[in-house]
Amino acid sequence: MRETLAAERDAILAALTPVVDGIAATFGPVCEVVLHDYRNPEKSVVAVAGSVTGRTVGGAMSEIGMHVLARGDAAADELNYVTRTRNGTLVKSSTMVLRDSTGAVFGALCVNVDVSAVTQVHGLLGTLAGIGAAPAELPTTTFGNDIDSVVDALVDAHQSKQRGSWAELDRAERLELFGGLDTRGVFAVRGAVEQVAARLGISRASAYNYLSQARAAHDTTSDTSAGGQA
Secondary structure (H helix, E strand, C coil): CHHHHHHHHHHHHHHHHHHHHHHHHHHHHHEEEEEEECCCHHHCEEEEECCCCCCCCCCCCCHHHHHHHHHHHHCCCEEEEEEEECCCCEEEEEEEEEECCCCCEEEEEEEEEECHHHHHHHHHHHHHHCCCCCCCCCCEECCCCCHHHHHHHHHHHHHHHCCCCHHHCCHHHHHHHHHHHHHCCHHHCCCHHHHHHHHHCCCHHHHHHHHHHHHHHHHHHHHHHHHHHC
C-alpha cells in the first residue's frame, strides 16, 4: 500500500511538472510557479518556472509551506493572498495543496505574482484622482532555498515581537514565542527544535520543554473554548 501511494504521488508530481512551465509562460516574467513535494521539506521544490522569489529546484519550502505541513491533512488551499518578501517585493500568491487518493496532503502547487509595479501604478492613479489611501501593512514572508534560513527568519521575527532577547523574556513570553513558532509550522520540520535552541542560545532539553508546555497550554485553551461553545 505504501509503495502504491508513493508511486501515485510521484505520478501526480510528474503530471504537474509541465503545468508549472505552462502557467509561468502564460503570465510572463512577473509570474513564478513552484511545485513542492512535502515528503522532503528540506528539498521540497521539484519544479520551478519564473523568478519572483528566487526559488530553485532542490530548494526548501517557505514558511507558508511549513504552515501547510503543520496542518497536515486538514490543510486547505490558500488563494489570492498578498505578502511582502524580505526585500520589499509585493507578491500575490495562491497555494493549492496536493492530495493522493486517500486524501493525504503530500505537496503543493504555488503561484507567485509580482504585483509591485501594479501597486505603484494604482497608488499613483489614486493620488492623481485625490483618493489615495495609505497602503495596508502586509506580512513579510520568508522565501529561501534552504530550510535553515527560513527557520532563522521566523525565530528572529517572533523574537522581535517580544521586544527583547531570550534572557529578557518572562515565562509567558517564552511560551508565546514557542507557541507562535509551532503555529507557523516551524517544528514540523526535522531538526527544527535543535536549530531554534541554538538560535536562542538555550539547551535542546529546554527547547523541548518549552514546546511541550506551549502545546499543553494551547490544548487546554482549545478544550475550554470548545466547552464554552457547546
